[in-house]
Amino acid sequence: MHVDNFAAKPHAASRKEGGRPSGQRPVVIARGVTKTYGRTRALTGVDLEVRAGEVLGLVGHNGAGKSTLMRVLAGLEACDEGTVTVCGRDASSGEAGPRAGDFRGVRMAYQETSLCPDLTIAENIWVSSRHCLPRMGWRRAAGNGARRRLDEMFPGHGVTPGDRVEDLSLAQRQMVEIVRASLVDRLDLLILDEPTESLGPDAARSLYDYVRTLTADGVAVLLISHRIREVLSVADRVAVLRDGAVIAERPASGLGEHDVLALMGAEVAAKTENERVTAEGAAGDRPVLAEMRGTTAPGLRDVSLQVGVGEVVGLAGLAGQGQQEVLERLWRPVRRDTKVRGTRAYVPGDRQRSGVLPLWSVAENLVVSAMRGIARRGLRRPAEERAVVRDWVERLAIRGGPDAAMTDLSGGNQQKVIVARAFASAADLVLLDDPFRGVDVHTKTDLYGLIRQEAAQGRSVVWYSSENAEMAHCDRVYVFRAGRVVAELTGAEISEERIIAVSFAESDGAQNHE
Numbered sequence: 001m002h003v004d005n006f007a008a009k010p011h012a013a014s015r016k017e018g019g020r021p022s023g024q025r026p027v028v029i030a031r032g033v034t035k036t037y038g039r040t041r042a043l044t045g046v047d048l049e050v051r052a053g054e055v056l057g058l059v060g061h062n063g064a065g066k067s068t069l070m071r072v073l074a075g076l077e078a079c080d081e082g083t084v085t086v087c088g089r090d091a092s093s094g095e096a097g098p099r100a101g102d103f104r105g106v107r108m109a110y111q112e113t114s115l116c117p118d119l120t121i122a123e124n125i126w127v128s129s130r131h132c133l134p135r136m137g138w139r140r141a142a143g144n145g146a147r148r149r150l151d152e153m154f155p156g157h158g159v160t161p162g163d164r165v166e167d168l169s170l171a172q173r174q175m176v177e178i179v180r181a182s183l184v185d186r187l188d189l190l191i192l193d194e195p196t197e198s199l200g201p202d203a204a205r206s207l208y209d210y211v212r213t214l215t216a217d218g219v220a221v222l223l224i225s226h227r228i229r230e231v232l233s234v235a236d237r238v239a240v241l242r243d244g245a246v247i248a249e250r251p252a253s254g255l256g257e258h259d260v261l262a263l264m265g266a267e268v269a270a271k272t273e274n275e276r277v278t279a280e281g282a283a284g285d286r287p288v289l290a291e292m293r294g295t296t297a298p299g300l301r302d303v304s305l306q307v308g309v310g311e312v313v314g315l316a317g318l319a320g321q322g323q324q325e326v327l328e329r330l331w332r333p334v335r336r337d338t339k340v341r342g343t344r345a346y347v348p349g350d351r352q353r354s355g356v357l358p359l360w361s362v363a364e365n366l367v368v369s370a371m372r373g374i375a376r377r378g379l380r381r382p383a384e385e386r387a388v389v390r391d392w393v394e395r396l397a398i399r400g401g402p403d404a405a406m407t408d409l410s411g412g413n414q415q416k417v418i419v420a421r422a423f424a425s426a427a428d429l430v431l432l433d434d435p436f437r438g439v440d441v442h443t444k445t446d447l448y449g450l451i452r453q454e455a456a457q458g459r460s461v462v463w464y465s466s467e468n469a470e471m472a473h474c475d476r477v478y479v480f481r482a483g484r485v486v487a488e489l490t491g492a493e494i495s496e497e498r499i500i501a502v503s504f505a506e507s508d509g510a511q512n513h514e
C-alpha cells in the first residue's frame with residue numbers, strides 16, 4: 001500500500017477549531033538576535049515575528065544581513081546573542097549549536113541552490129527529507145513526492161525524478177530547490193530566498209499561486225526578494241532590514257514601491273531626459289564591432305543584429321527565447337555568420353557554476369581577467385594589480401574588501417565582483433547574462449551608471465536581462481521570441497510596456513525592425 005510521507009500543511013496546533021488557520025499565532029520569533037563574523041557584525045539585534053497563515057516580505061540591500069538572519073531562523077547557524085522561538089519552543093542554541101529537532105518544521109529554499117549536482121532529484125529529496133521517507137522503497141517515495149509537488153507548483157516543468165541536477169537548466173534547478181524545501185511531513189514556515197530570480201513569469205505566477213494555498217492552510221511564508229513590486233503583490237506584511245537590524249515593519253497593502261525604497265534608504269534616480277537624448281544621439285552612426293547575419297542554429301532562427309562601438313545593446317523578451325544562445329555565439333564566434341572585431345569578456349548567468357572561483361579571495365577573483373593587460377613582458381606587477389582591485393572594490397562598494405573569501409560574501413556582492421572582473425579587463429565587448437539577478441536596487445543603479453560610463457569610453461556591451469524595465473538603460477534593444485528577433489527598438493521606443501507588448505504579439509515569424 002502506498003503511503004504519502006510528505007505533506008504541505010502545518011502542525012495541527014497552528015489551526016483553529018474547524019480547521020481554519022489562526023493567521024495570528026507567531027511561528028518564529030527572533031528577539032535581540034546578533035551574529036558576528038570576525039570584525040563584521042552581520043546582525044546587530046534583530047526583532048522579528050513570522051505569523052501563521054501570512055506571507056512576510058523581507059527586503060534590504062545586499063549585505064544588510066538577510067541571508068544570515070535566514071540561516072539563524074532555519075537553525076543552520078547559532079546566534080551570538082538573543083533568542084529564537086519556534087512554535088512556542090525556545091530554540092536558542094547552547095554550546096552544542098542549534099538543535100535540529102526544534103527547527104524541523106522550518107524549511108528554506110536557497111537563492112543559490114543547495115542541491116547536490118551529481119545526484120538525481122529523488123536522491124536530493126532523500127538527503128534533505130530522509131526522516132519522512134520509508135527505509136524500504138525510499139527512492140520511489142521520494143520520486144513520487146517530487147513529481148507530484150513539481151506538478152502542483154510548476155505545471156510543464158519538464159523534469160523527472162531520475163534526472164541528475166547538473167543536467168538541469170538554472171530555472172529547473174530553482175524549481176527543484178523550492179520543491180525540495182516544501183517536501184516535509186510537517187511544514188510550519190517556508191523561507192523563500194529570491195525564489196523567482198531564475199524563473200520565468202509563468203513559473204513565478206504558479207509558485208505564488210501555490211504559496212497562497214499554503215498560507216490558506218496556516219503555513220507561514222517568509223519571502224526575500226529584491227523585486228519590490230513582486231513582494232508587495234504577494235506579501236501581507238513587509239519588514240525592512242538595514243545594517244543588520246529590522247528598522248521598519250508595515251502592512252503591504254498600504255505601501256508603494258517608492259515607500260519601500262525610501263525605508264531601505266535607497267536613492268533611485270530615474271533616467272533623465274538628457275541621458276535619454278544623449279543615448280539616442282550616441283546610437284546613430286557607429287563603427288560595427290560585432291554582428292550576426294541570418295544565424296540559424298539550435299535555439300536561433302535567422303537572427304540578424306549588430307553592435308556598434310560604445311553601444312549598449314539589450315536582448316529582451318520572455319526568458320529562454322534565444323537570448324543566451326546569442327551571447328554564446330558572440331562569445332565564441334566560430335561560424336562565418338557571426339563576426340566580432342575585438343576582445344571579449346563574459347559575465348555568466350549562473351554565477352555559482354560558471355562565475356565564482358570559490359576558493360579564491362575577492363582580489364583574486366576580480367583581477368584574474370586583468371592580469372594579462374597589467375603584466376609587462378610576461379611578468380606580473382603585484383602593485384598595479386592591487387591598485388586595480390582597490391579601485392573596483394571602492395567603485396562598487398564590495399562589502400568585505402579585497403581580502404575576503406568569495407564564499408563569505410552575499411550573493412549580490414559576489415555578483416558585483418563578477419561584473420567588476422569583466423570591466424576590469426581590457427575587453428572591447430562585454431557580454432552580460434542577466435548580471436543583476438539578486439542585486440539590490442541601489443547596487444543596480446550604481447552598475448547602470450558604470451555601464452554607461454564604460455560605453456562612453458568606447459566599450460560595447462550586450463546585455464540580457466529577465467527584467468524588461470532594465471532595458472531602458474540600453475541604446476538599442478532586440479526583442480526575442482521563439483529564437484527570432486521580433487522587434488528592434490531604439491531610443492524612446494524602449495519601454496517595459498512596449499517590450500511586453502511585442503513579446504506577446506502575434507507575429508508572422510519575420511524579423512521586424514520597428
